[in-house]
Amino acid sequence: MKRFMSQEVTMSAQLHDELIRLANEFGSDEAYARAGGGNASVKHGGVLYIKPSGTTLATLRDNDLVPLRIPVLLEALVSDEEVDGDPVMAAATAARVGDPGGRRPSVEILFHALIPDSLVLHLHPLVANALTCHEDGRALAERLLGNEAIWVDYTDPGVPLAKEIHRERQAFEARTGHPAPAITLMGNHGIIVSGNNRDEVAQRITWLSATIQAAIDETPAPVVPQRADDGASVAEAFRVAAGRDAIAWSNDDVVRSASSLSAAAVSRGPLIPDQIVYAGSFPVILEGIDDVEAAVASYEAEHGRQPITAVAPGQCVASVGDTDKAATIALGTFLDALVVGRDADRLGGSRVLNERERHFIETWEAESYRQQVSAGS
Numbered sequence: 001m002k003r004f005m006s007q008e009v010t011m012s013a014q015l016h017d018e019l020i021r022l023a024n025e026f027g028s029d030e031a032y033a034r035a036g037g038g039n040a041s042v043k044h045g046g047v048l049y050i051k052p053s054g055t056t057l058a059t060l061r062d063n064d065l066v067p068l069r070i071p072v073l074l075e076a077l078v079s080d081e082e083v084d085g086d087p088v089m090a091a092a093t094a095a096r097v098g099d100p101g102g103r104r105p106s107v108e109i110l111f112h113a114l115i116p117d118s119l120v121l122h123l124h125p126l127v128a129n130a131l132t133c134h135e136d137g138r139a140l141a142e143r144l145l146g147n148e149a150i151w152v153d154y155t156d157p158g159v160p161l162a163k164e165i166h167r168e169r170q171a172f173e174a175r176t177g178h179p180a181p182a183i184t185l186m187g188n189h190g191i192i193v194s195g196n197n198r199d200e201v202a203q204r205i206t207w208l209s210a211t212i213q214a215a216i217d218e219t220p221a222p223v224v225p226q227r228a229d230d231g232a233s234v235a236e237a238f239r240v241a242a243g244r245d246a247i248a249w250s251n252d253d254v255v256r257s258a259s260s261l262s263a264a265a266v267s268r269g270p271l272i273p274d275q276i277v278y279a280g281s282f283p284v285i286l287e288g289i290d291d292v293e294a295a296v297a298s299y300e301a302e303h304g305r306q307p308i309t310a311v312a313p314g315q316c317v318a319s320v321g322d323t324d325k326a327a328t329i330a331l332g333t334f335l336d337a338l339v340v341g342r343d344a345d346r347l348g349g350s351r352v353l354n355e356r357e358r359h360f361i362e363t364w365e366a367e368s369y370r371q372q373v374s375a376g377s
């Protein structure tokens with residue numbers, strides 16, 4: 001018995017090591033995750049150990065993980081009972097093991113609990129999001145990936161999303177008579193990939209990316225126009241007009257080839273929630289440097305808020321913030337959206353979040369921001 005126990009401890013220690021390796025490897029590659037995006041969990045002995053919000057996958061350590069009892073989380077998914085406040089946080093509080101020490105699990109905890117594999121990694125990858133942001137992603141996913149992945153239409157975060165994943169997994173099992181696959185594609189959001197060791201998860205992610213990239217590469221590569229050289233002055237004019245301290249800007253190949261007025265993220269709307277959270281739902285369009293102040297003023301009148309990101313189509317993208325770090329994350333997130341939209345269009349067409357979906361994230365973020373401020377963090 002004693003020997004059995006110590007084997008269990010060694011096995012779970014190894015699982016934790018493998019999870020941290022996966023999180024750090026994929027989390028430090030901006031093609032897979034940016035800023036605090038994505039999350040990771042390991043489960044054994046009826047307990048889920050998950051990355052808290054406010055940490056990054058790239059720097060995740062084993063002792064950051066928050067332990068939560070799985071049966072309690074699963075109960076929250078099937079229960080129709082009304083709870084006080086946010087239902088995900090209520091479930092997390094009920095499920096916690098010991099003192100969380102101020103760490104808060106993310107809004108995405110519930111879907112980790114319902115996937116049976118030991119290791120679960122959730123990412124917002126650029127290549128895979130060309131498929132999740134495709135206008136007919138479900139059909140394309142089936143054509144490219146067959147029964148290796150399930151598709152889940154865009155659903156509001158938290159309990160509704162976890163319930164929808166659960167429903168699609170059950171529908172797959174009823175349809176095929178096989179367990180649901182280890183890859184989940186979430187429309188306009190990202191992927192969940194699971195496995196029972198590091199190599200299984202890493203190989204599945206690599207296969208998924210390679211398969212989608214091959215489909216993108218079957219289409220003609222976009223033409224990259226020459227650099228027009230007034231990026232810095234456009235960016236500075238935007239910073240002054242927005243009255244902010246920090247600016248980050250780019251006129252790289254992505255900007256020059258994928259930021260025309262027809263680009264999804266430029267004029268049709270945000271592709272994924274991260275874009276809304278960090279870069280704002282819509283950029284202000286700057287057609288010429290003389291118009292910057294007027295363009296910012298009319299954007300504010302139309303949207304009731306200041307722009308975070310500005311686009312001079314085909315020339316320059318710039319983002320403002322209170323700090324260099326905030327401006328850089330906003331810019332990076334918007335450039336990611338340009339890449340995702342460009343590649344989804346290469347696959348046949350992109351889908352942007354609709355007004356209701358967008359509005360939910362805009363107000364939901366405001367709510368979570370207010371909570372942070374009132375908590376003094």
Ligand SMILES: [Zn+2]
Binds near residue numbers: 108122
């Ligand atoms: Zn996510």
